[in-house]
Amino acid sequence: MKEFSDKENPKQKLEDWYLKDRASVEYPWIKDVYDITSGFIHFSSKHIFNPITKADTENSTIGTYLTKYYSETVTDLYRIEAVLLMIEISNCILEYAYGWARTK
Structure with a gap:
């Protein structure tokens, strides 16, 4: 996403940390989820x-x-938690998409 910029601040690239901080304003739990799970991606x-x-x-x-x-280290409880988080994050993305569609 580094090739994209924030429309309100064109000099600011859409890097992970920036997107996390912006999303955390409306969804405070995202910061903790990102901090805990980003180690599996990076x-x-x-x-x-x-x-x-x-x-x-x-x-x-x-x-x-x-x-x-x-x-032995990834339990079913962790798997269920990951699925529930993906559902919740998908709901957040859909909320933004619906809002965008309503304004167009």
Whole structure:
């Protein structure tokens, strides 16, 4: 989105942090959701540490998994929470789209 600018401030590119801050004015919960989940999108410690299932410091070994179907660290509760958040974010986007359509 960096090639797009804010219509109210053409010098301001639509970067993640800016969009998060703007959306947080109307939807305060978005800031926390973004801060918690952005590590899964941008390469971060979540990519490195989330697949680790056990660590043995005495033998300098770790247990890990590499699959999209099974995870000891991603519970069903996390999956349900992610789905509910996507639904809520979709509702926010639709609210803006409907508002735009009404004004046109």
